[in-house]
Amino acid sequence: xxxxxxxxxxxxxxxxxxxxxxxxxxxxxxxxxxxxxxxxxxxxxxxxxxxxxxxxxxxxxxxxxxxxxxxxxxxxxxxxxxxxxxxxxxxxxxxxxxxxxxxxxxxxxxxxxxxxxxxxxxxxxxxxxxxxxxxxxxxxxxxxxxxxxxxxxxxxxxx
Numbered sequence: 001x002x003x004x005x006x007x008x009x010x011x012x013x014x015x016x017x018x019x020x021x022x023x024x025x026x027x028x029x030x031x032x033x034x035x036x037x038x039x040x041x042x043x044x045x046x047x048x049x050x051x052x053x054x055x056x057x058x059x060x061x062x063x064x065x066x067x068x069x070x071x072x073x074x075x076x077x078x079x080x081x082x083x084x085x086x087x088x089x090x091x092x093x094x095x096x097x098x099x100x101x102x103x104x105x106x107x108x109x110x111x112x113x114x115x116x117x118x119x120x121x122x123x124x125x126x127x128x129x130x131x132x133x134x135x136x137x138x139x140x141x142x143x144x145x146x147x148x149x150x151x152x153x154x155x156x157x158x159x
Contacts, residue, residue: 005057008041008049012058015041029133034062066132086150094155 019033019040041048042055049055102119110118130152131140139145 004051005054008054008058009061011041011048012037012062016062029136031129031132031136034066038062083150086147087154089147090151090154093151 015037016034019036020030021033023030023033023036038058039045043050049058098119100119102115105115105118131149134140134145134148140149
């Protein structure tokens with residue numbers, strides 16, 4: 001079992017690196033290469049990794065690496081400077097999107113708690129994906145990049 005897991009981790013790293021290079025050559029975000037590696041190695045691809053437990057472990061490991069990389073890119077002093085406006089925009093965006101999507105879910109036939117869950121879930125964007133995209137484009141240190149990061153972190157706190 002451990003040798004299978006080590007093989008899966010090694011293959012994941014090699015595939016993610018290779019497909020990230022391809023993504024870079026195609027001028028696409030690196031995260032597309034990472035996602036493609038998961039698809040290629042998973043049950044829908046060559047089925048190197050099919051055990052749900054191993055898939056969950058690899059997903060958690062990949063997220064930990066992504067969080068680490070993003071953490072290296074963030075300058076907290078610059079982030080704090082965009083504080084109030086980011087907080088206000090983040091709250092307004094989450095509440096507005098949740099209400100809009102709750103109404104849409106209701107119009108599609110979802111009622112009660114199911115509509116509320118759909119509205120709230122769809123209101124939040126993926127912070128790690130957006131931060132990685134900003135990092136790849138060297139836009140984290142720009143004012144729009146810091147503002148976007150602030151808004152995303154407010155969303156995470158509200159989540």
